[in-house]
Amino acid sequence: MQRRVLAARQEGRIPDTVLILQHEPVVTLGNRGRDNYLLKTAEEYQAMGIDLFHAERGGDVTFHAPGQWVLYPILHLGGNEADSHGYLSNLEEIAIQTLGDFGIKGFRKAGKSGAWTDAGKIAAIGFRLKKWVSFHGMSFNVNLDLSGFQTIVPCGLVGEPVASLKTILGDSCPSMDSVRNSLLEHFSNVCQRDLERFDADGELPAALQDAMT
Amino acid sequence: MAVPQDLFYAKTHEWVSLEDGIATIGITDFAQSQLSDLTFVELPEVGTEFESGDEAAVVESVKAAADVYAPVAGEVVAVNSNLEDAPELINKDAFGSGWLFKLRMADESEVDDLMDADTYEELCPSA
Numbered sequence: 001m002q003r004r005v006l007a008a009r010q011e012g013r014i015p016d017t018v019l020i021l022q023h024e025p026v027v028t029l030g031n032r033g034r035d036n037y038l039l040k041t042a043e044e045y046q047a048m049g050i051d052l053f054h055a056e057r058g059g060d061v062t063f064h065a066p067g068q069w070v071l072y073p074i075l076h077l078g079g080n081e082a083d084s085h086g087y088l089s090n091l092e093e094i095a096i097q098t099l100g101d102f103g104i105k106g107f108r109k110a111g112k113s114g115a116w117t118d119a120g121k122i123a124a125i126g127f128r129l130k131k132w133v134s135f136h137g138m139s140f141n142v143n144l145d146l147s148g149f150q151t152i153v154p155c156g157l158v159g160e161p162v163a164s165l166k167t168i169l170g171d172s173c174p175s176m177d178s179v180r181n182s183l184l185e186h187f188s189n190v191c192q193r194d195l196e197r198f199d200a201d202g203e204l205p206a207a208l209q210d211a212m213t
Numbered sequence: 214m215a216v217p218q219d220l221f222y223a224k225t226h227e228w229v230s231l232e233d234g235i236a237t238i239g240i241t242d243f244a245q246s247q248l249s250d251l252t253f254v255e256l257p258e259v260g261t262e263f264e265s266g267d268e269a270a271v272v273e274s275v276k277a278a279a280d281v282y283a284p285v286a287g288e289v290v291a292v293n294s295n296l297e298d299a300p301e302l303i304n305k306d307a308f309g310s311g312w313l314f315k316l317r318m319a320d321e322s323e324v325d326d327l328m329d330a331d332t333y334e335e336l337c338p339s340a
Binding site (some may be wrong): 112 | 224226251273274336
C-alpha cells in the first residue's frame with residue numbers, strides 16, 4: 001500500500017501524505033540488510049510469531065510491533081524550505097519534541113541517527129527516496145513488548161539498550177492516541193505541512209482512496 | 214549553496230557536464246546534504262544503456278537510500294570506482310571528484326531539456 005501511495009505522490013495525484021500505523025510483530029531488514037544482525041533462525045522467528053521482511057529503506061535491522069507508532073511520511077523533498085535542514089534531522093526533531101510533551105529529555109547521538117533518552121534508544125529511522133519522494137520513515141516506541149528487540153542487533157548497534165515510553169514512565173505512560181496526536185502535531189510544525197486527518201477505515205478523499213486500493 | 218554555472222541540472226537533483234558527447238553525471242550538493250554522510254554507492258555496469266529517467270544508481274547514507282536517475286539517455290562508458298571505498302567523496306565534492314558515472318549520449322541535444330544553474334537554484338531551497 002505504501003508503494004501505491006508513493007506512486008500517486010510521484011505522479012502528483014495526491015499531496016504530501018503521512019501514514020501513521022502500527023505493525024504486527026515483524027523484524028525488518030534495510031536495503032543492505034545484514035543477516036548477521038539477526039540472532040534467531042527463520043524457524044525460531046516463526047515460532048515466536050514474528051515475521052521477517054526485507055524492506056527497501058536505508059538503515060539496518062529493526063523490530064516493529066503493536067504499541068509502537070510507525071510514521072511513514074510520503075513527502076516530495078525536492079524543494080520545500082522546511083526540508084533544507086535535512087529530512088533525517090527533521091524526523092529526529094519530531095521524536096525529540098514528542099518526548100518533551102511527556103516530560104522526557106530526548107537527544108541525538110553524534111554519528112548515529114534516531115532519538116535517544118537516558119534509558120536508551122526510543123525512535124529508529126530508516127527511509128528511502130524515489131524521485132525525491134520519501135517513503136518508510138520512523139518508528140517510535142510507546143508501550144510495545146520490547147523482547148522482540150532482543151532477537152536482533154537493532155540498527156547494528158551492539159550493546160545499545162532500547163527504551164519505550166512505558167519503560168521510562170511506567171504507569172503514567174500516555175495512551176497510544178495521545179502519542180499519535182503529539183507525533184502528528186510536531187510533524188506539522190517541523191516539516192511545515194498542515195495535516196488533514198483521515199481514518200483508513202473511514203471515508204477518504206477520492207484521490208487517496210484510489211491510491212490505497 | 215554554490216551551484217556551478219557551467220553544468221546542466223535535472224529536477225531529480227542530478228547534474229550533467231557535457232564534453233565531446235560524453236556526459237558526466239553526479240548528484241548536486243543539495244542532494245548530498247539531504248542524505249547526510251554517504252556510506253554506500255551502487256553504480257551501474259559499464260555498457261548498460263539508459264533511457265533518460267531510468268534508475269541508474271543508488272546512494273545510501275546511514276539511514277537513507279536514494280535512487281539516482283539517468284538525466285539523459287546513453288550508454289555507460291565509465292563509473293567512478295573510487296566511490297566504492299570512499300563514498301564520502303560525494304559529500305565532500307559533489308560537483309567534482311564525487312561524480313558517479315559517464316554516459317556516451319545518444320542525442321546531445323537532450324541537455325537542452327535540462328535546467329541551467331539559475332533555474333535549478335530557484336527550485337532548491339538554500340541549504
